[in-house]
Amino acid sequence: MKATHRQDKTALGSSRILAISPILTLAVIVSLAVSSGTLQAQVPVKRRLSPEILAMHARAKRPAATAPATSLELAATTTALTSSSFNSEQGPGPGPIGPGPGCNLFPAPASIGTTVPLSYFGPPPSDTNRSLVGPVQLLDTGVVDVAHGTITIPLYLGHLKGSGKNVWYVLTDVDDSNVAAELGLNFSAKLTFASHSARTGNLDANGDIVFDAGTVNFKPERKIIPGPAGHEFPPTFATPGAVGDANYGPLVQIVNAGNVIYNAPMVAFDVNANQISFPNGNVDYTKVHDQVVAIDPVNMTVTLNLINGFSFGRPVWYLSMDTSSTLGAAIEHNTFAPLMQKILLGHDDSFASPVERIFISTNGPESGGCNNPLRQGLSADLADGFRPNNVVGGIPTLALDYSPYWDAQLFEWTQEAIDQGFRGQLREEFQILTFVQDKLITGPGGAAFGSSGFSINCPIVQRLD
Numbered sequence: 001m002k003a004t005h006r007q008d009k010t011a012l013g014s015s016r017i018l019a020i021s022p023i024l025t026l027a028v029i030v031s032l033a034v035s036s037g038t039l040q041a042q043v044p045v046k047r048r049l050s051p052e053i054l055a056m057h058a059r060a061k062r063p064a065a066t067a068p069a070t071s072l073e074l075a076a077t078t079t080a081l082t083s084s085s086f087n088s089e090q091g092p093g094p095g096p097i098g099p100g101p102g103c104n105l106f107p108a109p110a111s112i113g114t115t116v117p118l119s120y121f122g123p124p125p126s127d128t129n130r131s132l133v134g135p136v137q138l139l140d141t142g143v144v145d146v147a148h149g150t151i152t153i154p155l156y157l158g159h160l161k162g163s164g165k166n167v168w169y170v171l172t173d174v175d176d177s178n179v180a181a182e183l184g185l186n187f188s189a190k191l192t193f194a195s196h197s198a199r200t201g202n203l204d205a206n207g208d209i210v211f212d213a214g215t216v217n218f219k220p221e222r223k224i225i226p227g228p229a230g231h232e233f234p235p236t237f238a239t240p241g242a243v244g245d246a247n248y249g250p251l252v253q254i255v256n257a258g259n260v261i262y263n264a265p266m267v268a269f270d271v272n273a274n275q276i277s278f279p280n281g282n283v284d285y286t287k288v289h290d291q292v293v294a295i296d297p298v299n300m301t302v303t304l305n306l307i308n309g310f311s312f313g314r315p316v317w318y319l320s321m322d323t324s325s326t327l328g329a330a331i332e333h334n335t336f337a338p339l340m341q342k343i344l345l346g347h348d349d350s351f352a353s354p355v356e357r358i359f360i361s362t363n364g365p366e367s368g369g370c371n372n373p374l375r376q377g378l379s380a381d382l383a384d385g386f387r388p389n390n391v392v393g394g395i396p397t398l399a400l401d402y403s404p405y406w407d408a409q410l411f412e413w414t415q416e417a418i419d420q421g422f423r424g425q426l427r428e429e430f431q432i433l434t435f436v437q438d439k440l441i442t443g444p445g446g447a448a449f450g451s452s453g454f455s456i457n458c459p460i461v462q463r464l465d
Contacts, residue, residue, distance in 0.1 A: 105464065
């Protein structure tokens with residue numbers, strides 16, 4: 001878990017930075033809770049899964065998904081540049097490989113500026129130690145297509161208890177480290193504290209989930225009407241393209257297998273395989289999640305769009321699957337998930353917090369669009385259709401506090417900072433917090449900076465360097 005910094009004034013009047021690990025605090029409190037019984041009612045304590053229970057979860061393991069063999073009819077990265085209706089188009093929107101440095105964060109090769117070709121360079125240090133510099137695929141269940149910015153992962157077919165309706169879903173994260181290692185998923189200890197916002201379900205004999213509740217309607221049409229030029233956010237109208245019922249959230253707690261919590265976003269509901277067979281793209285988004293680029297119910301794979309962002313200065317790619325607000329879901333091209341509204345926000349890395357933070361600029365640089373290397377923010381997104389280059393907190397290999405549930409913290413550059421030419425692209429959590437401290441940025445409309453009251457389900461996929 002990343003260190004929490006505070007100023008400690010010594011008796012001599014000097015100042016030093018102390019790094020206090022919340023993970024140590026958590027371990028001590030849980031240990032006391034187990035021994036004394038004082039906190040057991042409030043704090044879920046994870047116990048090691050028995051071999052029998054772990055074997056039940058192992059049934060959910062699928063062969064690593066391979067990318068489609070044929071060329072996909074992908075969402076063109078130039079669509080937003082040639083269309084004036086991109087804010088009302090269905091589907092994922094442009095991918096992360098945009099037409100300029102403001103919409104493409106893929107690092108340059110190490111051979112730039114040298115007199116030798118790239119083949120003379122050794123493997124990146126991350127091949128030896130995943131925490132060192134270099135690319136790392138974090139969600140390890142399929143193939144990342146770096147040319148198009150997509151990932152192809154296993155598709156699961158579960159069912160809804162009672163009605164037996166088909167629930168098509170993916171798995172991205174889990175709160176048990178052994179299950180994560182077995183299935184190639186992201187491990188998130190924080191998901192243990194998100195049980196009150198999770199559906200319940202049971203694993204069947206094939207390792208598929210029978211969900212107790214939760215449905216999604218994928219038929220609505222996504223539409224956004226942005227604000228005036230230069231102030232596109234907030235939009236004057238926004239409605240998402242997929243809406244869950246009151247019992248839908250992407251998390252599911254497996255009752256018959258150790259109460260393990262999975263992140264299992266739904267990508268289609270109450271449809272048969274032949275209704276969602278789009279292995280070469282050209283997806284019908286009235287039946288399928290907007291982030292789906294291709295779906296193959298015969299080979300049981302789904303190809304999903306990836307999104308640019310930063311974590312502690314490193315460029316990353318992540319998925320965007322669900323949001324707890326309708327406005328957020330419309331902007332994110334994902335599903336409105338009402339059950340996510342039960343998640344505890346605003347506590348970041350304090351004990352029992354289920355979230356990490358995602359920092360979203362509202363009025364970052366947008367002039368020049370994708371050609372602007374400092375481009376960032378929601379107004380830029382609504383002006384040109386490309387993603388806003390958000391900043392996320394801890395991810396695996398960089399920190400221990402990763403959660404796919406991101407507490408959205410919107411920030412706005414002050415007019416004084418803009419007038420002095422200070423506005424730019426921010427890439428790191430503590431840089432942002434320092435700028436808040438220095439009064440260069442605030443919450444939207446000059447409000448106090450902090451949680452904006454909604455969360456986004458964004459599983460991490462790839463660290464780019």
